[in-house]
Amino acid sequence: MTAIVLGTRPEIIKMSPVIRECERRHLNYFILHTGQHYSYEMDKVFFEELELPQPRFNLDVGSGTHAEQTGKIMIGVEKVLRKEKPDVVLVQGDTNTVLAGALAAVKLYIKVGHVEAGLRSFDRRMPEEINRLLVDHISDYLFAPTEKAKQNLLREGVDENKIFVTGNTVVDAVYQNLEVAKRKVNVLKDLGLKPRGYFLVTAHRQENVDVKEKLKGILKDLELIFQEFFLPYISNSSENSKKA
């Protein structure tokens, strides 16, 4: 039996192709949601919109300091794993849910598979970098998205036999969820946008969005990119369409 441990918005999205594959193959698996993200817009909306099965367990740990959150998740995950006794725990990415889920599992001698293994920012002030490093070194199956990620792992002494270069599940998620989106939403119309006449930016990670000056710098850079690269492109394409 496989336990898929997830807890935040990106994990739900990036695990969606794996969950669908488990469903398609009628595998014996369950989803354990830690509740690190809990607001409707960060959590349930994705299960609904991506048409995913509901988690069998939800720990509802909520927000807190890194230690509080990691500790609460470990305690909750351990309880479920001891009861359910899965053969393998799958985690994806680099959040506190991933670290706590992997750590709880490995201490119960349950095998850990890490999806998106081997990514590095080489910045140890990032909590996610610490999470990645630790999880990669306690996992049994490292699903590296790229050859470069594999090389990062090899450089750190990870056994080559544990590493599988699989590509990134976010690519499968984009293609699969695009089909769902085409069926269900018409976001351009809803927002009054023209195809190729807009650009979308998402900003996250505490070192980017929690430091006012850094966030201001990012917004300024985006404005420059928009004016220098994007605006001429829009003008050209509208000129071209006029000529056509």
Ligand code: UD1
């Ligand atoms: C977390 C992950 C980050 C990931 C991001 C995805 C860690 C260390 N960080 O960062 O790697 O890229 O999720 O979105 O695990 N909040 C809500 N509703 C929620 C969840 C959070 O309002 O459902 C608010 C709370 O005020 C909370 C804050 O967002 O204190 C931060 O949430 P948290 O999960 O601690 O970190 P993220 O910044 O979301």
